[in-house]
Amino acid sequence: MTARLRSVGLVLTVLLVAGACGSSGTPKASSKQSSTTRPAVAPNTEDIASLTPMDQSPDQGATRLHFKIGPFVVEPGQNNISTRSARSQQPQEDGWIVGIRPNLEYADGQTPGVDVIHLHHAVWLNLSEQDITDPALPERFFAVGEEKTNLKFPPGYGYAYKATDRWVLNYMIHNLTSKRDKVWVTYDIDFIPATSPYAKNIKAARPIWMDVQNGEVYPVFDVLRGSGHNGVYTYPDDATDPYNGGPPKNVWTVDQDGTLIGTAGHVHPGGLRDDMWLERAGAKAPADEAKPGAPDTVHVFSSVSHYYEPAGPVSWDVTMSATPPDWRVKVRKGDKLSITASYETEHASWYEGMGIMVAWMAADDSGKDPFTTDVNVPGILTHGHLPENDNHGGPPADTEHYVDLAKLPSKMVPDGYVIDISNFAYAAGDMSIATSVPTIKQGQSITFNNLDAPLDNGIWHTITDCEGPCDGHSGIAYPIANGRIIFDSGELGEGGPPAAGRVTWSTPRNLPPGTYTYFCRIHPFMRGAFRIVAN
Numbered sequence: 001m002t003a004r005l006r007s008v009g010l011v012l013t014v015l016l017v018a019g020a021c022g023s024s025g026t027p028k029a030s031s032k033q034s035s036t037t038r039p040a041v042a043p044n045t046e047d048i049a050s051l052t053p054m055d056q057s058p059d060q061g062a063t064r065l066h067f068k069i070g071p072f073v074v075e076p077g078q079n080n081i082s083t084r085s086a087r088s089q090q091p092q093e094d095g096w097i098v099g100i101r102p103n104l105e106y107a108d109g110q111t112p113g114v115d116v117i118h119l120h121h122a123v124w125l126n127l128s129e130q131d132i133t134d135p136a137l138p139e140r141f142f143a144v145g146e147e148k149t150n151l152k153f154p155p156g157y158g159y160a161y162k163a164t165d166r167w168v169l170n171y172m173i174h175n176l177t178s179k180r181d182k183v184w185v186t187y188d189i190d191f192i193p194a195t196s197p198y199a200k201n202i203k204a205a206r207p208i209w210m211d212v213q214n215g216e217v218y219p220v221f222d223v224l225r226g227s228g229h230n231g232v233y234t235y236p237d238d239a240t241d242p243y244n245g246g247p248p249k250n251v252w253t254v255d256q257d258g259t260l261i262g263t264a265g266h267v268h269p270g271g272l273r274d275d276m277w278l279e280r281a282g283a284k285a286p287a288d289e290a291k292p293g294a295p296d297t298v299h300v301f302s303s304v305s306h307y308y309e310p311a312g313p314v315s316w317d318v319t320m321s322a323t324p325p326d327w328r329v330k331v332r333k334g335d336k337l338s339i340t341a342s343y344e345t346e347h348a349s350w351y352e353g354m355g356i357m358v359a360w361m362a363a364d365d366s367g368k369d370p371f372t373t374d375v376n377v378p379g380i381l382t383h384g385h386l387p388e389n390d391n392h393g394g395p396p397a398d399t400e401h402y403v404d405l406a407k408l409p410s411k412m413v414p415d416g417y418v419i420d421i422s423n424f425a426y427a428a429g430d431m432s433i434a435t436s437v438p439t440i441k442q443g444q445s446i447t448f449n450n451l452d453a454p455l456d457n458g459i460w461h462t463i464t465d466c467e468g469p470c471d472g473h474s475g476i477a478y479p480i481a482n483g484r485i486i487f488d489s490g491e492l493g494e495g496g497p498p499a500a501g502r503v504t505w506s507t508p509r510n511l512p513p514g515t516y517t518y519f520c521r522i523h524p525f526m527r528g529a530f531r532i533v534a535n
């Protein structure tokens, strides 16, 4: 089955269940009508939202605990990675965690628009345990980005929790605007105390953090428009020397016999799916589930991104599919578990993309052998369209803020001309203020220099191609890196990842004549253009 067919199948599956269950405790996620004026998202999303596993009542014996970490003061334009102790925001007694639902909130409980402030990622780490797939790290047991995947264990399983565990939150909160703000990271935990009679029936599961760039501080890769095959680029399989000659980072050798009981994937906008594979020496996968070119490697699950975004797979208006509650995959010590992440390459380039799947593994023997049973079944969507994704942006032109720079006159500047970036504006050719377009001759170059606090906690800007006139309204789906010629500066800054480690970028000298419109990937309201004329 193709990914697209399967995602349609998922919607139908969920709807059928909706008919049977009706809706329960309706979340904020589904309580607000979409205010977008663009074509409506799939009409059934309200029903899907009410089916979010964590929106149902907690399992028998479980209590839903609410936690919040903050406030986080989000500086203008902020996009840095940091950590904060979560010690005060943990369950107070030993027990089992059987579900987690994360969010980002203002003081009043509202969730910021994803076009205003977004949770690039948050990772919950347990300092009291060692990570299984990267023992140099504390145990990574939960993570979330703007896809806001909920975690819900299959009945009978949980994550063993001790009140003495020390948690820390690794977070990247991205302020897309030039205004300071304040937010909290919140999370609901479904918890069964160890003293509960229900605790006796719970079996322990361990988090197996799978990541195509496992161990990296900032585990990302770039996907260029037009790369890959038939509009899809799969990392690391389609990359040239993805790990610089070193061992693959997307593989984990299974450390003991056991059973995988669940997983879900994480991608960024442009992402189509994460796939999980299992290699067993000497085994033979069924032809339709074998990894191409690897007959001893079987496909165990595809976590598919389902976009509610009307413009297609280009924004955070998305949910990922997770394994159904009865998914059980038997694994043996020495098997090689791996994942791949696939992104679309027809609409745009996608910079700093991720591919992560956290799988949960129990020590029992309840799994099915994936080499003899088809375990790669359709998943379930973890939530519906969320109201914080209502501002999609895009054409028509936002004439209040922008002009079509292609229509403005050229202003010749010398080779090596420097355009400073300060206070969220490009000093020459900024779409909001320019009356002319800085212009060089073919073969020459312009250098951009970020003066906006490029150090720690800095304001990091990019110069990234977008198709002209690139003057539509800013939103979660616009602009995107869809220029006819690809260029990107990286994040100009020196505060460590995700910054590029430099504050300048020069335009390539091999660009053909034309007007090149660009935007800042970090602050999409920032737009500009430069021009190249023939000698």
Ligand SMILES: [Cu+2]
Residues within 6 Å of the ligand: 460, 461, 462, 520, 521, 522, 523, 526
């Ligand atoms: Cu910027």
